Amino acid sequence: MEFSTSVYDSTHHSSFYPRESQAHGLSVSELTVFINRLLSTLELEELGTLYFQQLNALLPVAGLSLTDFDPRWVYGNAKISSTLIDLPLQGSASKGGEQAHAYYYISSPLSLSQREILFQLHDLFGKQVKHAVSHSRMKSMATKDGLTELGNRIAFEQAMIRQRSWAQRRDEPFSLLVLDLDNFKQVNDTFGHSEGDRVLAHVASRLVNVLRNEDEPFRYGGDEFCCILDCQTEQQLLCAAERIKASISSSDYLVNLGISCSLGGALYRVGDTTHSMFDRADSALYKVKSSGKDDYQAA
Numbered sequence: 001m002e003f004s005t006s007v008y009d010s011t012h013h014s015s016f017y018p019r020e021s022q023a024h025g026l027s028v029s030e031l032t033v034f035i036n037r038l039l040s041t042l043e044l045e046e047l048g049t050l051y052f053q054q055l056n057a058l059l060p061v062a063g064l065s066l067t068d069f070d071p072r073w074v075y076g077n078a079k080i081s082s083t084l085i086d087l088p089l090q091g092s093a094s095k096g097g098e099q100a101h102a103y104y105y106i107s108s109p110l111s112l113s114q115r116e117i118l119f120q121l122h123d124l125f126g127k128q129v130k131h132a133v134s135h136s137r138m139k140s141m142a143t144k145d146g147l148t149e150l151g152n153r154i155a156f157e158q159a160m161i162r163q164r165s166w167a168q169r170r171d172e173p174f175s176l177l178v179l180d181l182d183n184f185k186q187v188n189d190t191f192g193h194s195e196g197d198r199v200l201a202h203v204a205s206r207l208v209n210v211l212r213n214e215d216e217p218f219r220y221g222g223d224e225f226c227c228i229l230d231c232q233t234e235q236q237l238l239c240a241a242e243r244i245k246a247s248i249s250s251s252d253y254l255v256n257l258g259i260s261c262s263l264g265g266a267l268y269r270v271g272d273t274t275h276s277m278f279d280r281a282d283s284a285l286y287k288v289k290s291s292g293k294d295d296y297q298a299a
Helices: 028-038 044-058 112-142 153-170 184-191 193-210 234-249 252-256 274-290
Strands: 061-065 074-076 083-093 099-106 175-182 216-221 224-229 260-267 296-298
Touching (some): 028 044, 175 234, 234 260, 260 274
Parallel strands (some): 260 296
Antiparallel strands (some): 175 224
């Protein structure tokens, strides 16, 4: 296995490794426990947490960084004074498509046997990372709408579970917008479904561009979209709905086809389920559709 570091070169610092301890690698039982725990998850972030916990118990590893996958994935205490060792994760690529690495922050010099243990554990971790990345890719394919590249209904329901859990733990409400395109059927009937598909893709791109990074748009089905928003008041939700409406109405392409949008919104309430929150927003949307379209109401 290749070994590289941005802090030291062991070939020029022979005194870096202290005197060998009596231990020479992991016992069969330690290795078995390590492997079983790694195999317990294919979620990459959780895998990083499990790996660091086990690593920290066996070696003087103060911190672990997997920022090649996500800038938030830093575990432990990676102090500037720690020695940094970076090892490639064979078969895994970063978000930029380059070779991904794991970055280890060592709090005290490693003996030769500890160095071999690190290599051994890193190799096992790398194999599971490769499986986790493949799992994530397949999961993404199963939860992405092929036409608009937004999350689909499954992704929406999963995101709602996560968001409700966060709201309950942190006592921080969030909001839901349900959006329906006005006169969309006329486009399909007049110009065909290919033109209708272009409309849906165009609306999706508008949503992506107008929403903030912390907001998530989804194609719920047909010409209906949902947006989970980091809005904690009705006024904030109203502002978000008005931004979306303004973006749709400023598109010459959509206006020329007679497309506008109707929106219904709901603010999270304690005890809400995905169904109850969606039902309130959808009911508000129905009222807009019944009273003339091209407007917004909150539940």
